[in-house]
């Protein structure tokens with residue numbers, strides 16, 4: 499439970515950057531400027547400290563919270579802070595994000611953040627940074643940068659990034675340009691061993707996309723005795739050997755996704771739910787995310803309403819009178 503008495507629901511951000519990260523002028527040892535990040539927070543969990551003692555504010559956001567992220571960026575820039583942004587939405591619509599920030603990271607922070615901070619220091623910050631990153635060595639989050647008790651008490655780990663499947667509606671394949679990469683198993687296991695919690699949440703999009711890699715990771719997890727959760731393609735259900743290995747390695751649950759179209763979807767879904775007794779359910783409508791083939795197709799047919807960006811809440815998508823235009827939405 500968090501200090502507020504409510505369960506902490508927000509995962510600790512993985513990788514190098516939080517939803518808001520402050521880099522800056524807090525004195526380091528001997529009064530030297532300290533350019534390491536000094537606070538990571540989620541705007542949904544903690545109030546944002548607009549007067550933070552920072553030179554650079556880094557903001558990460560998805561499409562659904564872009565309008566709020568732009569408000570936050572404006573507020574910091576009014577206070578003279580340098581604002582850099584990254585994440586799914588800025589990567590997929592960098593020109594739009596550049597209107598609201600001093601610099602935009604397209605893709606992964608591991609490749610771009612050092613150049614961005616170096617250029618801030620040298621007073622030559624550019625608008626867009628798009629340095630590709632071939633490896634996968636995410637920096638584990640430094641726990642002291644997060645407020646204690648406010649985030650879910652589990653280790654957040656990423657073993658693989660990307661997904662080779664290329665579903666037309668999915669931002670992951672748009673972001674990763676359909677690439678898939680994995681970390682050495684020993685590296686992942688080392689990070690999990692060092693984590694102080696027993697629970698582990700993998701941020702991977704499809705942990706079993708490379709079955710041989712997944713099997714070697716699972717075998718290495720067996721002796722650790724951790725309890726873990728991940729997203730995995732439903733196809734593994736057809737492989738009893740893999741399912742046994744999942745169970746032995748400490749897997750407590752997997753998130754699987756199904757996409758259906760057509761009026762029979764509702765009956766099929768409700769029958770499936772009754773038969774399988776799934777424990778957690780997230781139902782979403784088809785959302786045309788920027789950068790995806792679905793978005794391109796709908797935009798080509800003039801079915802995207804741009805007013806999304808001027809609205810705070812967009813909870814509906816679907817037919818709009820006979821025009822059948824779709825609003826970009828997040829549910």
Ligand code: B12
Nearest residue numbers: 512513556558560561582583584585586603606607669829
């Ligand atoms: C775990 C997860 C969740 C969790 C936890 C979310 C959380 N807020 O902590 C849960 C299940 C709650 C969730 C919910 C939702 N999610 Co989600 N989620 C993910 C998932 C699988 C991993 C996120 C993650 O931590 N990745 C690891 C980090 C390291 O990656 P990253 O954030 O992209 O950061 C890297 C770069 O982008 C870059 N970067 C990021 N920020 C910044 C900032 C700066 C300044 C710089 C320099 C670089 C930089 O560097 C990082 C390291 O390389 C992603 C898919 C994915 N692979 O990322 C989907 C994803 C982000 N989710 C998505 C969506 C749509 C949602 C929901 C809106 C779904 C819904 N309809 O309700 C909700 C929103 C909930 C909320 N209020 O936050 C979409 C976003 C699409 C988009 N275009 O915006 C994704 C991409 C999934 C998909 N298949 O499309 N989600």
Ligand code: SF4
Nearest residue numbers: 661663664665668703
């Ligand atoms: S399998 Fe999942 S993660 Fe991979 S492209 Fe399709 S929806 Fe995205």
